[in-house]
Amino acid sequence: MTSPAEHRLLLDGESVSFREGETLFELARRHGDAVPSLCFDDRLEPLGACRLCVVEVEGQARPVASCTTQAADGMVVRTMTEALERHRKALCDLVVSENPAGATIDPLRGSASQELAALAVRYEADGGRFAGARSGASRTDDPNPMILRDYDHCISCYRCVRVCSEQQGDDAITVGGRGFATRITTEFEGPLADSACTFCGQCVQTCPTGALADRRALRHADAPGELAATRSVCPYCGVGCSLDILTKGERIVGVQPAFDGPANEGALCVKGQFAWEWVQHPDRLATPLVREDGELVEASWDEALDRAADGFREAARAHGREAVYAVASGRAPHESAYTIQKLVRTCFQSNHVDNCSRA
Amino acid sequence: MAGLAATLGRGAMSNPLEDMDKPDVIFCIGTNMTEAHPVAATRLKKAQARGATLIVADPRQIPLARRADLHLPLRVGTDVALLGAMAHVIVREGLVDEAFVAERTEGFERLRDHVASFTPEWAESITGVAAADIERAAIAYGRAERGAIYYTLGITEHICGVDNVQSLCNLVLLTGNIGRPGTGINPMRGQNNIQGAGDAGALPNNYPGFQPVTDPNNQAKFERAWGVRVDLEKGMTKVRALERAGEKIFAMLICGENTVVSDPDADHCRRALESLEHLVVIDLFLTETAELADVVLPASSWGETDGVFTNTERRPQRVRAAIAPPGEARPEWWIVSQLARRLGAEGFEYESAAEVFDELCSLSPTYGGLSWELVAEGRHHWPVPEAGHPGTPVLHIGEFPRGRGLFATPSFRDPAEVTDEEYPVWLTTGRRLAHYHTRTMSGRSAGPEFLVPEEVVEVHPADVTAWGLADGENALLSSRRGSVVVRVAADDTSPRGTVFSSFSFSDVPVNVLTGSGYDPVTDTAELKVCPVRIEPA
Ligand code: SF4
């Protein structure tokens, strides 16, 4: 490969290099992350809809949307002028005004749900000037227990529509109407369950206002305790999507995808996203059980482990070491399978061990 | 995985998931990927959006088939005939990669002669797929600059599972579509850590790292490591062990697997477990299987346990405990180690999952360069033979682990049971997106329950009428092994004469019906096809 000639431009007075095809927004983000946006998701085609990311380019009469403008050699770009920040504040006021006054957006709603709230703080947006305007027709009546469609918070960034089409490939939701009547809707305007939606939750996780929200997680909005995230991997299929387990104290309150997950890059499916409540289901076994007079009854670990070991020892004594067999799980971590095969191979000197081989 | 191990020397996905974006022709067979591996399927959708050609061979009009540029709706269980005819066309049309065949394969002449009679017309008579479509598929794959094959249980869960895999392998070897980005032969593993369970040595024929137990060098290595005698003879597969329960096998330890619901011929399975003198089950819930046990040991679950999972693309990744387990539940490695110590074993004094994993790495050539620390980032694909090795995203570059790739010569055979007057309908089984195996997990979560609250059998609308059934009403489904009552859902996903159900719901144990035979090499059950009778109930 021949190394391409270095491209440079002037960004806020500093000469910086850029990559072929890089947008001004990406470039600015690499150099400080101060240019705001609401419609940007780096997995999606840039849209230039929210106009918050505008920058001044010398020689251009008006500011341009940095997310749809490619860097070019010799450009002189300013990202933080007073005029730009004034424009951004005005936009922010307008957007905030369309949202229900005083609403707090619980971070449990979704990964990106704090983006608008954070900008409102940054620009001290009060929204008073445009109060009353609303976009979106809320569908909080959608009966599905997974996705809340609280379109009172919708700002028409179309990230949900774009992620559903470009990332998920399901095209379950579209944009309907115009202007203040613009709304996100499904084909035939019905509930999500009657659409092509597969409940992957990707629209929820990219929504910058929490208009689309995780209903399973929101049930724990009032639970006490600090919200914490633990990086892990989905327990379902072999794709191995990375995710964060959200907890408050000793309670799992939700799951959010890892945007830097090597196998999933921010995606999950309905199982990984919404099917985690089994972990703390009351049916979980919490004590060892042993059979007494035909019934399984609670026992201490010592009792249960002794009984378990005695049974194996007895079977091996009566029928030979080959009489004992073990099956490891394809769901438990390696350490489970490793210790099981080692137990069989060292305690019974056989290779009578397998896993559930159904691929 | 035995099919690939024999022909290439390594039974795992050859290419990483990120490669799914790269091929210009993608051939999916026997994989309901949008349901079973949804996030991987999104990559295929993107590849297609970029112009890749998607060919899907599946008996049913599954969502992936509806998206395909070419759908080959073959009759259930006739994959070998379809793939044999594709090989025939590739040879006939001069699409063989001669240089690749000469340098990297053996047995080409034998294969060429073997497929000479497998004309597309012959295959049409067996598979029901139009000869012209078989030709189109073969030519598209044969001409591809980068052709990639993906498959899952629809290929392996047959008595001819190994034949199926080797037939696919032949296409790969004929066209040289391997050992490069965006190509390969890719079995998608179903469970989150089924790859890892094999990697860790829970196999009757292999130590950790796929080191054969029958090799005296490996025996010596593990005797040195563990300080006890170990056996040179292969163990039984799980399927055989269940068959010999009460005769040869008298005690079992079963970990986290609801065998009674998930395994074929569920009645037989229950009888097998009941005939044991001692059954110990380690699990999260009191499953149908645990209810039969003498001792039930409560394990900590996902979210409560530190450990490692290896995904389908051979990528070990860390899972982490976020909360404490309920009551006295403990990690499985702790439980098993306690048991081993009570059985007099040494070398089970582990104090953390990290110690167990690092011991595994020290004994496995595929994990040799990995450690608990290193897998925290999940950046490596095995094999990682030594420290500092970057990992192996693409297998089979330059050479196969067995040296040359072997052309096998499988021939079409009927499934273990074929339809007849008494059992005139094909039942095929599979997964549903919202549920997972026996629902011990997904069934206790509100979302999946909302989407798929109960088991159904999908019947073509025309057959619903023809067979006197009614949409939404119960039907009695019977095979040579048993019967179940299940609600009918009129659905044109399956062709006429074929019905579909999953094995997720224990109140409708569809696996009472299946289990007519096993692959002679892998002992994998014929779960995908089974002749049944269906009548109003
Ligand atoms: S949940 Fe997924 S499929 Fe459904 S609308 Fe959102 S992005 Fe689309």
Ligand code: SF4
């Ligand atoms: S989120 Fe879905 S696709 Fe990803 S690992 Fe979990 S089950 Fe598989």
